[in-house]
Amino acid sequence: MLERAMDERMLQARGVLLDLDGTLMAGGQALPGAAAALRRLGARCAIVSNDAEHTPAELAAKLRAAGLAMEESRILLAGALAVDSLSRERPGCRVLMLTSPSLIGHARAQGLRPASGEADAVILGRDRTFTYEKLQAAARAVRGGALLVVCNPDLTHPGPGGAVVPETGALLAALLACTGAVPYRVVGKPEPALFLAGMARLGSTAASTVMFGDNPATDGVGARRLGITFIEALPHKLAEAA
Ligand SMILES: [Mg+2]
Incomplete structure (x- = not known):
């Protein structure tokens, strides 16, 4: 179950910041369990991605095409x-x-x-x-x-x-x-701007937020600098969740 892979801290957090590439999607495809995770987390989660090319509306459409539902207002892109x-x-x-x-x-x-x-x-x-x-x-x-x-x-x-x-x-x-x-x-991770924008969108504080991502050098370092708990999205964990 993805919920087990996501871990209890994500389910308890007021705000969950999610990386996109390598965490929810890879090569234009949704990773196993990603759709269920977004449904389960609902309005408590937002995507924070270093994407330096798309608008949130374009990315919402790409996500939809991959079977992932996420409203534009909760997609924060560098x-x-x-x-x-x-x-x-x-x-x-x-x-x-x-x-x-x-x-x-x-x-x-x-x-x-x-x-x-x-x-x-x-x-x-x-x-x-x-x-x-x-x-x-x-x-x-x-x-x-x-x-x-x-x-x-x-x-x-x-x-x-x-x-x-x-x-x-x-x-x-x-x-x-x-x-x-x-x-x-x-603007992008590991610098603070995206994390801060994500928390502002979710109405959470560093203490009540977790960051779930596959890159310890950007997702992890940036989150920890702000006092946000980092949970590493390990590929094998996602595979187990399928
Ligand atoms: Mg990533």
Whole structure:
């Protein structure tokens, strides 16, 4: 039973933060027991993912297609949160977006002004159309004082058949090679922003929240820094739960 794998602490917690990749889904498929776990946890759970490409609405649709029910408001994604927090802090600012087209649309919907030249901020996400010109524009903006917001620090993630899929952190390495050491903000795990947004959504505190995820270096380290209990989603546990 997945409930046994999830452990009693999850069933007792006021808020349960769930990682997505490798925890609820892998390769576009729901992992065994994930649907039952979401049903059982209901409104006490939220997804916190370093996804730096999709909007919550897009991800809710992907989840639905995989047979997982999760309302959009309980899906917290690093890319969308980067946009949301920037639009709160600097409403209407000009932002150079090295991200997906859907996150650029999300930024416009939040009142930000996506720019290609002069910018007050740069949002760096998983930009699959990253180019030399974009790198040059971002380096120029950051060296000129634009705030750099990085959706997640991940270098790669595993693709089908063990292929390497470059992530936002790999693009950050290229940018920092051009700018030298500059201050920047990271939204995704293990930094606190996603955890805090998840708890705010669920109305839970660190003491009443648990984080369930497969990556001790991001899910685990980030949770423990905030005093949130971390439960590791081990693959064999999920398999047993099926
Ligand atoms: Mg994961």
